Amino acid sequence: MPKIKITLPDGSVKEYHKGITAGEIAFGIGKRLGEDALIAKINGKLKDLFVPINEDSTLQIITYKDKEGLEAFRHSTAHLLAHAVVEMFPDAKPTIGPVVEEGFYYDFGIEHHFVPEDLVKIEQRMHEIVKKEYKVERIELSEGEAKKLFKNNPFKIELIQEFHEEKQPISAYKQGDFIDLCRGPHIPHTGKIKAFKLTKIASAYWRGDPKNQQLQRIYGVSFSEKSMLDAHLKQVEEAEKRDHRKIGKELEWFNFFEESPGSPFFYPKGTIIYNLLLEFIRNEYKKRGYQEVITPLLYEKSLWVTSGHWEHFKESMFVLESEGKEFALKPMNCPSHVLVYKSKSRSYKDLPLRIADFAPLHRNELSGVLAGLTRVRKMSQDDAHIFIAPEQIEEEIFRVLDFTNFIYREVFDFDYKVELSTKPEKFMGNAEGWSKAEEALKKALEKKKIAYEIKSGEGAFYGPKIDFHIKDALGRDWQLATIQLDFQLPERFEATYVGADNAKHPVVMIHRALFGSIERFIGILVEHYAGKLPLWLAPVQVRILTVADRFEKYANKINEELEKHNVRVEADSRAESVGYKVREAQHQKIPLILTVGEKEESKGTVAVRTIDNKVYFDVKVDDLLSKILKNIKEKKVKVEF
């Protein structure tokens, strides 16, 4: 039998007989790998484990630990779901069942409206199918064969027709009696799927278009081990408790109304948080040489044509007409700031010029994807554009990194990781400029001692970028700051500076937002701290509770004293029990709860209860005040006595 050479990821080369499968090779390497194997990457392409290999190839065995393995695993669970549904509801027409963040869904054309009880039954049937350990097979089909096979499913027929017209190969996967049109790859048998849960029912439309037939969607999650599923469900439960939408509404910080989808209303307490974040950033701007501007929101089409948004971003903009001209609400500030930059001639001596703006931005997001503060139609960013000469890249990026680190690490105590995305295949400008810029970014990162991962070729076509991901208290990853070099926009607008050589040179722009959108950042903070914001950010910082009516005067005296120093304080002298008043204040997530009674009044003290439920007795009011003011000034995450 002819031999072929297989190169493994560690560089070792092994000989096998022609026609061997990746699954067999995996078992050959080791039983554990054989069992963990889900799919394979052969010559850089994802394939089923059971595909025969007929030529010299590179091979990587993909397990659950790889992103691609995880996705194939979830995709196979989606097939498992469809398998169970068509067994139980023979009139159900499976449409598509993709992988999404954290899991998968499958959309069905079906008369029946799924209810939660159905999910339990479907899960049972899925477990039964798992137990049968059906082998998963791939079938290559001609257009005619495919149409015949799926003749009862108009959705699949539509897809087959499209694949045919686009000259794409048509394939299907079979497990037991269930066959689904699919590109694959899939895991080798249903028995590999063990720990899953169907989580949600939703309505959807065929191809997301409300003009099409309505479908029934079932969401699910799937893991390779039960312990992982349990951990996931626990995290979901904890995340639900911390859901910023829930907390925002309960504490009257912010809310949404159907009259303005995706556009938050910040109530008075939420507005305090919002304005404190702006004040904080503005103070940093003063120290760090940024200049704030206030710019319009509506711009004529011509600006968007010049900036390229009309061509690439129009779908996401709100467009309107006035006096026969088209205008769009701005989705980002960059073109406004280029206009400001270009309002006069700029010299190299004026650079870096750091222009900051908190203008409300609008994006015409589909109402279906809106999600609390984290996906909105209206937001403001702590946005700035820095105009520099090319030789200033390293120094200025270093400053921005310093600023970002200060906010994430020193103020909010977030862990973060950093990615540097470099020149993509299609890029603007010259390769030499790019490599100089990338070197400058690397040097700045190294000088600031920030570890980073290189995402090779993942930069935008107009420049390399640095992305920050923070980890919140539940271990979730949030992409926040982006620091983006841009050679293109200045060129589109012919934005230049006069150099020391008295000639005009194209200026370089840095786009940067550190919070990202203020709205989204507040949403993340609320979830990260489970509503228990640091003292300096809490809308109400202190509540004073009286043990009985007669201490109202003493409570008011302390209240006044704190208020005089701009502490956000309120007194609760209602004739309720202390226990009740404490619980209420805790529910309001007030960082410091003071209790005053006989002893406190006579000694000029208070009893302090922190949000972590630590209690300190006999705290002198003066000491308390100075501790509070120090904590606020230093923007500590915790209050300690």
Next chain:
Amino acid sequence: MPKIKITLPDGSVKEYHKGITAGEIAFGIGKRLGEDALIAKINGKLKDLFVPINEDSTLQIITYKDKEGLEAFRHSTAHLLAHAVVEMFPDAKPTIGPVVEEGFYYDFGIEHHFVPEDLVKIEQRMHEIVKKEYKVERIELSEGEAKKLFKNNPFKIELIQEFHEEKQPISAYKQGDFIDLCRGPHIPHTGKIKAFKLTKIASAYWRGDPKNQQLQRIYGVSFSEKSMLDAHLKQVEEAEKRDHRKIGKELEWFNFFEESPGSPFFYPKGTIIYNLLLEFIRNEYKKRGYQEVITPLLYEKSLWVTSGHWEHFKESMFVLESEGKEFALKPMNCPSHVLVYKSKSRSYKDLPLRIADFAPLHRNELSGVLAGLTRVRKMSQDDAHIFIAPEQIEEEIFRVLDFTNFIYREVFDFDYKVELSTKPEKFMGNAEGWSKAEEALKKALEKKKIAYEIKSGEGAFYGPKIDFHIKDALGRDWQLATIQLDFQLPERFEATYVGADNAKHPVVMIHRALFGSIERFIGILVEHYAGKLPLWLAPVQVRILTVADRFEKYANKINEELEKHNVRVEADSRAESVGYKVREAQHQKIPLILTVGEKEESKGTVAVRTIDNKVYFDVKVDDLLSKILKNIKEKKVKVEF
């Protein structure tokens, strides 16, 4: 000859022969009145002086001092202009020539494009016509006669046809050979017009519609005496010097770009002014029990239908579509705040609830009427809506009056006058409620010792209101604060509160904005102070000038000291002459210019030059700092040492 009885404004009744004219009666009363008379008000209607009076009538002789007299005078000057133009340009077709604020204009259909030199020549011809003292005559015409008379002027033919269809009488006025279609009344002869000036040429369209023929417009002003014209021209010149658009651009405070008509760009220095005004108002809000919210800008049509804006204000809103639904950018905050109010059940104990908002507002103003910061498409107001029970009107209005007086009189030192507009013919609600509300407003004004004029019947249909007009340094009147009671909007939205009787009652709203739009207020401040803003508002408060290079260190030391106390200061240590540097700082309208040299360094002092060009020598740096900080804290209009 039959007699008729004429009742004069003082109530006296005189007998005259039938057919006497108002002009004759005026001369009969006195030569001066006869000469000042321009038109007459007979039985409440404005008439020409030369119309015979044939029955018992009331009569008021109207002179230049009356608004109607002034308007007739200007209108007659417009005829005079047209008279001169058709004599000089026989192909010119006069269209219409109305009175506008401060003067008049006339639009001509004409091939020729007027140039400034034409205006001088036309003015000369106008003076010649004045000298001829042409008698002005009124001619009543049938449709046929009118069309024959104006057969060469298609614009007039169109107007005649309209008058005819609307069954309106058709009349014309004749002076010398010039006849114009006109309702009148007019002054009795051209000799009364003495002091006028043609000020501006512009393009216009017939009936303001760009689809119609283009016309040439000439603007002019007209006064009864040369001294008045001179005073007016001087004020115009002074106003031009103070024009906020000019100052804003020169000092790089703000500017406009064609990409966003009517929407100001505030540059860094302008943004400092803007944010200081917001900070000032926010601090007052804290003291005065207002709560700020942040609200969306885009709302679905349904909200605007409920609020009534869709029916009454749609033309002025920017409307757009998303996912098949109509949305509008908000032109005002009221409906947003009603949504906030209605987000939970409110008790009488929660009232007054004062909700403040600085959201950007958009109004789809015609591009032709946009004017710097005073007429814009995008702005923010220092806007608040106060929700009260009816019995709280007096107390709450008193508080708002106190707030307004504080800002206008105590902070900005403006003179102001106040108007109270009462129940109009068509009104909402019951008359008793109105009269109680009006009484409450009067009591509040009297308690605050604010003189006011009653504008009887000029309230909005939904409630009475109080308007504030300030007078600026040039004596110009600006309408600013409006305090408006509203019974209607709460009803449209069914916004209620639970009273002490445990029943639901409709809440009353107060709309109030004290600056009005922040943008417009900044425009007015810039013109009022001619750019020389009070110290606390100046973007750069202090500039330190060195007499020679070697004092740079000393200048920087003072700079640092002031900066440490948040004074906005900069040092100018360039090797330029002090005189040059002083002039530059003065041009930048910097309130305090410090000069440092040998003597100052050795004594630890500075020489101070204020924006009024007063110079103080040997000022100790400590004294200077404490004076600056005190002045800023107290928000003084002037700096004195």
